[in-house]
Amino acid sequence: MSESAGFNIEDLIKVSPLNGGGDEPRVEQLMGKLVRLQKVTLCFIQGKRSLEEGIKDMKSVSDSLQKELATLQTEAYQLEGIHKENEELCRKLQFQCEESEQDSVRQVEQNKKSEELLEQYRCEIQGFKLKHRKLRMKFENQLHQLMEQHKNLQSIFMPQRLPAEVESAENIKSQLLAAEELKLAQLRRLSEELEELKKQKQMGTTATETQEE
Template sequence: MFTVQTEAYQLEGILKEKEELCRKLQFQSAESEQDSVRQLNQNRKSEELLEQYRCEVQEFKLKHRKQRMKFENQLLHLIEQHKNLHSVFSPERLSDEITSAENRRSQLLAAGKCPLLTHAHKLLILYMHDFSVYVCQGLVVIRTQEQGRQVWECKHKASFY
């Protein structure tokens, strides 16, 4: 009987140890499950954030591409304008343009509508690369350099005498 009681006592101790171990394992299992759920949520949020960043990068690239295309179109338009202006005010046609401008100036003088420098004169002056002085109907236009840029000055011919 003594051995049966001792054995029962030992078995009760083993039972308590196993129950304690079972509680510990259940607690660890619950913690692992919570960690797993937390990690899944964190992964989902990270993927959403990553997708958001991808969209923002794509949007930025598209915006930059639009700006670049707009700039290229403006540049092409400007080049085309320059080609058109160059064909009109080329050095080969300069003497004809000067004569034409002087004739227009004479007509304006005769009509009493003589602005100091007409728009046509301004354009001619801008494209006169090889000349530093331009004389037209009593006006002298002088090209000078100030601080690395061209400056055009218009004076009446009489002020030089």
């Protein structure tokens, strides 16, 4: 049997006989049961409304959660795409960084070789300068000796031989001057090669700085 509000429903429909044993129920008893029945009905109606409102609220919350879940799934998909793009970008940057490091190593080696070659050319130029200085001193000494000999020969030999001696001295002088010009040309060539190497080194350094930036 169902019970509510301190009584059972059967009590509402069960009518007690009168004291005289008649079939008519007492009015007071029926009125009390009617009032209780109205209260129970009102409670049922309120409970039903509360239950319907609760179901409605739960449905609203469920819809909101479904929408939020869909939004979160969309954001998760977008974040996954961004993460893949960032990984790809990271791989590209790492590859470029490795290439830059390799280029830097090659540039350093090239600069080292250029410096060694420049130092070699400096030594060669210094050697040519020293050799040229010695040749010039030798030439001046020979010229001085030749002039002294010419003076001595002028007093010893006949005047008719003087033009031949002078011509010989001029030839020797021309040969020495030609040798000097040749050494000077070699010295200029080495200087130009040294300047060219300096320019190449500066260009390489500028290219390295540009890559690092």
